[in-house]
Amino acid sequence: SIDAVKARGFEKVFADAILDIPIKTFRSMLAFHKFKSLYPEIPMFMGIGNVTELIDADSVGVNAILTMFAQEIGVSVLLTVEKSVKAKGSTLECKVASQMASIAKIKNSPPKDIGLSLLILKDKRLYEDIYKDGVDEVIYAFDEDKPYTLDPMGIFKIGIDRENDYIEALYIGRKGKILIKGRSTKAIRYEIASKELVSQISHALYLGQELAKAEIALKLGKNYLQDVPLFKKPQFIKF
Template sequence: VPAVVIPYDSRRNFFARTVKDKLRLLQGNIESAFKYGLKKLIADPVLEPINLSGSTGTFQSLMAYHMFKQKGLQMPMMMGLCNVAELIDVDSIGVNVLLTMLAAEIGVSSILVVEESAKTLGSTTEAKIAAQMATLARERETPPKDLGLNLLILKDKRRVESKINLNDTTIIEAAEEVKEYPQDPIGFFTINVNHKDGKIEVLYRGRKGRILIKGKTASSIYREILERKLLSTLSHALYLGIELGKAEEALITGKSYVQEEGLFKPVRPIEISK
C-alpha cells in the first residue's frame, strides 16, 4: 500500500503554504519515509484554496506541483481538489474540470475529490469524466473538445431550435401575471425531491385519502395519478405537469426543489463600492 507524503511538520504542527516551504518539507518527509523503509510513496504538495489577500493560494500551490515534477524524482503525485471546490461558491463541475485538466498538464497521477457539501455532490463523476477527456485530448494532441465526451450540463455548444410553421396562425402573447384557479375538489398534491433515494415523492391528500406516489420520472408519476383519477380539472393537470417537470430536472441536476418556485435564477453582478 503506498503512503502519501505531504509538506507537514508534525513536531511543530506546521503546514507549508509557500512554494519554497512546500518543496523543502516535502523533500525532507520523502527522505524520512525512505529511511523508515517505506518504498511506495505518492507526493502531494497540497492544493491550497483561492487566496486573494496573501502570497499563498491555488496558483502558488500549482507552482509547487510543477516544480516538484521538474525535479525528476519519478514519483507519482496526487492532487486533492476539495480545498478549492468547497471554498468557492461556484458550481463544482467547472472547478473540478479545470483543476483536473491542469493536474493532467502538470503530470499529476491521481485526483482526490470529496463530496462533502450539496454543491459538490457528483464531484467524483465530474473529475473522472474530466480525466478521461484529458486522456483523449493528450492521445489526439488536441484541446479537450469534440472528443465524443463532454461535461456540458447546463449549456450546449450550439443551440438547437425547432422551426414552427406559422402560416395561417393566430399569434397570442400570453400574459405574465399569475392567475389563481379554483382548487381541485378531488384533492391536492405536495411534491418533494428525495435526492438520497433518487426519487420524486408526491403526496396526495383528498377525497381518496392520503396516497404517496414515488418515481424517478415525471411521466411515471403522472401516469399513476391519471390511472388512479386523483385530479379532475384541466388547470390542476397543467399545474401538476409543470411542477413534476421541475422536480425531475431538480433530481437530474442535484438542485433543491421547492414547489411553485423556479429552479434557476438569473445571476447578475452587484455594485461594489470602493
C-alpha cells in the same frame, strides 16, 4: 524532502503536495509544476477538494478545469471529496474529466468533440426551431398572477425523497390521501391520470410543471420547493 527520503533507502516515493484554497490556488499550482520539473520521475498526488469545496460555484466546471491543469502538470492521482451538498457527484465528474484530459493529451488537441463531455447545465448547440408556417394567430403569454379555482377533485403536494431517489406526489382530496412515488415525471403522471385524481386541464398542466421541476432538482442536487423557481441568474454587485 525527496532527497532525504531517498537517502534513507526508500525507492518508491509518492509526492503528496497541498493544493491551496481559492485565493492561493495558482501559487500552489506553480509549486506543483516546479516540483514536477525537478523530479519528473516521481508520481504526484493532488487533492482538489480544497478548491471545489471552498468556492460557491457548480462543481462540474471547477473539477473539469482542475483535472485539466493536473494533467498538464503531470499529476498521477487526484483526490476528490463529496463532503458538502454542492460537491455531490464530484467523483464521477473527475473521472470523466480525467478521461477527457487523457484523450486530449494523446490527440494533442483541446478536450472538445471527443465523444465525452461534462456539459450538464448547458449545451454546445441549440436545436429549438418549431413548425411556424401557417399559424393562424400568435399569442404572447406573460408571467402574471391570474385568478384560479382549486380542482374539486383535490390538491397535490410535490416533494423529493432524496435518500431513496424518488419524486413524491401527495394527493389530498375526494379519494382520500394517496402518496405516489416515482423516479420520473412520466411515471407519476401516468398514475395520476389512471386514477383520475385531477378534473381540470389547468391543474394537470400545473402538476406537469411542478413534477418536471422536482425531477430536475433530484438529478442535479438542487433544492425543490413547490411554486418556487428552480434556477436564478447570478447576481453581481452594482457600483
